[in-house]
């Protein structure tokens with residue numbers, strides 16, 4: 177049975193405020209129809225964000241990053257979301273995929289944000305049948321924010337027993353799924369080639385240095 181995460185972020189414009197080191201994002205709701213955004217794409221995009229400007233572009237696509245806990249009593253779009261917190265979540269997501277922090281939902285429950293477990297919205301039957309002639313179906317889980325979407329992808333990945341590793345090329349350091357038992361160091365062939373070139377270049381500069 178397949179699990180499909182449904183993420184339809186509300187149309188919002190993200191604003192970036194504050195001086196360097198103290199950047200803050202706020203949102204404003206805009207008119208427009210919410211469209212489906214692929215949560216796995218959101219997760220990859222989230223991991224690639226390096227600057228506050230890139231984060232604003234990301235938030236323009238994904239809308240509100242998270243909901244604040246009801247106890248805080250103010251919506252996040254009003255109180256704002258700090259760039260430093262954005263970075264902290266990037267780190268948490270990375271560690272969670274690598275399995276170096278505890279259960280992600282338990283870790284998230286200790287933050288100031290509300291991360292609900294995805295709600296099942298429908299079970300759809302596909303026309304196709306499996307090898308035993310049974311109808312194939314999948315379950316749809318609905319999430320409301322980018323953080324919930326990312327958390328759901330990690331939860332499903334972990335339930336499915338998919339292991340992840342970090343690419344050993346420092347310039348990349350992407351998290352990738354381990355597809356086979358064959359030990360790999362890099363996320364892709366392209367990265368392996370680049371790493372090889374970089375290593376040779378480094379060796380050459382060492383010999384040229386004559387030490």
Ligand SMILES: [Zn+2]
Pocket residue numbers: 343344345348349350362363364367
């Ligand atoms: Zn890589």
